[in-house]
Amino acid sequence: MNNTQKVLNILKELTGQDLSGQMDTNLYENSLLDSMATVQLVMELEEQFGISIPISEFNRSEWETPNKIISKVESLQ
């Protein structure tokens, strides 16, 4: 399973939606993610990709779309 698929699966768990057709949709502005879901997202990403994401590092504007999450994850790998 590639990175994109993994991230989309995590997001599907959290938002209940398949976002593969909306890779640039803003997850916060569209109320798909809130703070609680963000913490779960961080934990899942850390676990599945073996990366470390300090909460201080989590600047929403850098993580607000599926595409941005994927590129952020890849930069931390």
Added chain:
Amino acid sequence: MINLQPYTNPAYFILLIGTLLPAMIGLYFGKRLKVYEAIWTFSFLLITFGGIKWHQGIALAAYIIFQQLLVQIYKAYRKRHNSTAMFLSMIILSIFPLVIVKLAPIFPSSQLSLFGFLGISYLTFKTVQVLMELRDGTIKEIRVRDFVRFLLFFPTVSSGPIDRFKRFQADEQQVLSRDAYLVMVDRGVQYIFKGFVYKFILGYFFGTWLLPRIAHVALLERHAFFGTGLSLHLVEYMYVYSMYLFFDFAGYSLFAIGISYFLGIKTPENFNAPFRSHNIKDFWNRWHMSLSFWFRDFVFMRVTFFIMKKRLIKNRIRVSQVAYLLNFLIMGFWHGVTWYYIVYGLFHATAIIINDYWLRYKKAHPNLIKHNMFTEGIAIFLTFNTVCFSFLIFSGFLNTLWFK
């Protein structure tokens, strides 16, 4: 010596902007006049915390030295070690002066209030944030003068908006092109003029002119409705106070942001049409944003992360509820140790928990209500009234009505 409080009248702006002109001309020519800015900051701190308020000036100086020591010691320590006990001790030490000042009103005969000065809570937010980021490793280096400049950035020193160190530092070091700087000055002017309308016209009308009159008649009816004081005038007070609170504080924030822009610093926004929120969660993304985002990032998210990582509570809904309670309770205490601030915090925690139940229910039943202008209108109306009621609690007027 004279003493002037920030942004209290139009003449203050003439003095502020007039003395700022050399720094602005510098920025126009692509150069930050650091020495001039430092002298300017020091002079205005003297005007604010000198004269009859000299004891506040001493408290501020002692506070800055103390926090600087904490940050520099922890920075040096963090390069080699990372124990949780040390981190927690630093956080406790850093909020200790604020705790003392907040407890002072409970012990009126003590001298505790001598530690206080205008803006202490806002400076504490900044220091705690720096300590947390040093722990996370997202701040590795912070020089003595950079920390002082960040803490004492004059436009926001008294009541925010609360900036973040890395963001502030980046703005501070960036050399702006002339065009980019002129756009910022232009926006700064717009902010300040909007602030004049908000604070000196609308805030004055609601707060100074209307509010005392309504308070007077509402107090005359303190025995109404079985002794609860519930009267139409109390309802009026609730709405008028809410308007005053918004226009006064939003106006002040616009001044602080506008003056920051003149200095080439994009201080974050504090308000985004909060009375148009369609639920309480939305409200906290629009009201006193620099504070609520601080609480979101440094309290709520860290508490939930900690609870889930340690598996202290299995149920995720319960985790968020505990975190909300803690988050808003701390916010209540931060406003002051009085029953009405704490109830205000609990009220918002309860409101946001109920809001979350509703959002989950709606998600599970997607065809329940069709979204249209009518349902949106009802949502905004309900949220607005819930918020205004919370401000009535916050105002402390019920304390006067019931117990004084």
